Amino acid sequence: MSSSHALPRMMCPLETPTNGGERCACRRLPRLRPVPPPGLSFSSLYPKDDTERGEADRAAAASPSPPKSSRVSVARWPSARPSIGTALTPSQPAVASPPKLTEGLARSIARDNIIIVTWANDHFSDFVFNWVHHIQKHGIANYLVGAMDRKIGARLAQAGIQAFAMYEEGTGAVAGLHTGAFVWGGRHFHMMGREKVRLAKTFTGFGLDLMLCDVDVVWVKDPTKYFAAIPQADVLTSSDELHSTIPAGDTGLEEPEAAHAAMNIGLMFFRHSEHTKALVDAWNARLEADAKLWDQEAFNSLVREGFVPFKRHPDNSRVFAGFRQTVWVGILPVAAFASGHTFFVQDLHKVQRVDPFVVHTTFQYGGPAGKRTRLRERGLWADPPGYFQGRFISADLASPATPPGWDSMNTDQRIDFHKQSMARQLKELRELLQLAVALDRIVVMPRLICFCDRYWAPVEGCRIPGAFATALPFTCPLDHILEPFHMDDDPLLFGTPLRFREYSFLERKPPSMAYQEATLVFGDGGLAQIPSNPENRTKVKLPTNYSERILRRQLEPFSKTEFLWIEGLSKVRGSLVNQDGFEKRVGHLAGIWCCQGKKGGYSYAPMLLHAAK
Known part of the structure; x- marks a missing residue:
């Protein structure tokens, strides 16, 4: 279901779209020079060669690898770790790699059974450091970062950031994935999307409620109590809707029958349940069956299966039945869980008189460099002196x-x-x-x-x-x-x-x-x-x-x-x-x-x- 106001399928989450091509024609873009990490003690953790990231981008486009399956690996987080603002000293030996993921590690991090997770490779390491900086700035402690390759794993481990290795021992990265940019529509982009689904499957399998988000978001408020206040929903997602469907001052979910735009999977909350697991399993199966299928398209399609006749939750009219009417779904308010347009252009949170929880740098035209600049323009990027x-x-x-x-x-x-x-x-x-x-x-x-x-x-x-x-x-x-x-x-x-x-x-x-x-x-x-x-x-x-x-x-x-x-x-x-x-x-x-x-x-x-x- 869609309307004339729905986001065109050409929308590119990680790259800059052009006006032609199938679904989303994304130009191959060079990158701005990488910036130092927000944690002032960690300048040595970043590439010293300014060309390193650009070369990785070119390699990503020139020699894509065939997709292979990969799984989250497991182990336990060390008991003692420095905070993000603590400089490493000779008495603190550098950790070669973050631990692998276990249910025990995840549960030790979760708060009120909720955990917030992002993941990235080394190409987006500056976004990871910015993500963590703002998470910690606003007192959010129940987070984990998935390291997709050994290089970013070493950076995160040395910085004492709560992280886990997604790659196997003896390998440099998640099987089949490179450490460069993920060009929209390319093999590595689609493979990276499959990792999102596997993370959802893993953490909900642990019996945890998962807030899974892209690394190009910035948290400005702890969402834990907000999610806990909507117990009726199995799944909550952000949206590409460009206007609010609820009155000013209303902090609830969007009206589902009025919010017709695509559900944006850059921000997703999964409450663990058998119904949620069934949806995630179906999502995973659909993607495994088609290596070129966009994960967001697959998710939207699945949720809207059996959408008619439309059914609302008896205890919360803004939660609706999706996925063959087996899963309760809610659309997060677009002013408080903001896109790159509702925040940077509209300032919709001011119009709606609500405080934003998060900003996602969608609806922009400059690739990662454009995202950095927008965040800096609005004081949401941490830079060293x-x-x-x-x-x-x-x-x-x-x-x-x-x-x-x-x-x-x-x-x-x-x-x-x-x-x-x-x-x-x-x-x-x-x-x-x-x-x-x-x-x-x-x-x-x-x-x-x-x-x-x-x-x-x-x-x-x-x-x-x-x-x-x-x-x-x-x-x-x-x-x-x-x-x-x-x-x-x-x-x-x-x-x-x-x-x-x-x-x-x-x-x-x-x-x-x-x-x-x-x-x-x-x-x-x-x-x-x-x-x-x-x-x-x-x-x-x-x-x-x-x-x-x-x-x-x-x-x-x-x-x-x-x-x-x-x-x-x-x-x-x-x-x-x-x-x-x-x-x-x-x-x-x-x-x-x-x-x-x-x-x-x-x-x-x-x-x-x-x-x-």
């Missing part, structure tokens, strides 16, 4: 105002205004990026304002169909406009790399860290220093036309000033020593917008490439 050290440059762009008559504009008129508005903003952004290159600084991205949402299909009134609560305009997530993974990939092919930080960077920096600041004011006249200003910040007046060599010489006295603010960007015209390399880079990092009916979408590249003309 070194991330906030360096020499930075930023500016406030001219904020576009909502035009008169906006409410009466049709979709095409709104899209036209969005293009015009974005062209003006990108003109100034281009100059800021060029100044960052000229002065060898890290650009702190300014806020960009979007008057239209981005989608994989036509929008309605500049909103995704069904996303009724989207306020227009809104602050754009960076991956709506630019491709974060193209900021600094392969300089030989794509020109001058750009180092960047998210627009909320200054809000996120440690309170104890202060920057020496100066403002560069571009305008008429020559070089001059402005003696006083309300911000008590040094101000330097500069001519609007500059060359990289001269500008560097003029600003040599400020070479150690940590933060430069720019004023007068709309007037700036500059030139770089390697202007061609810069043009190649900005053309490469520009994103696309989609979609305007039969007209399709367009690229932002011309707005960046031609902004200076």
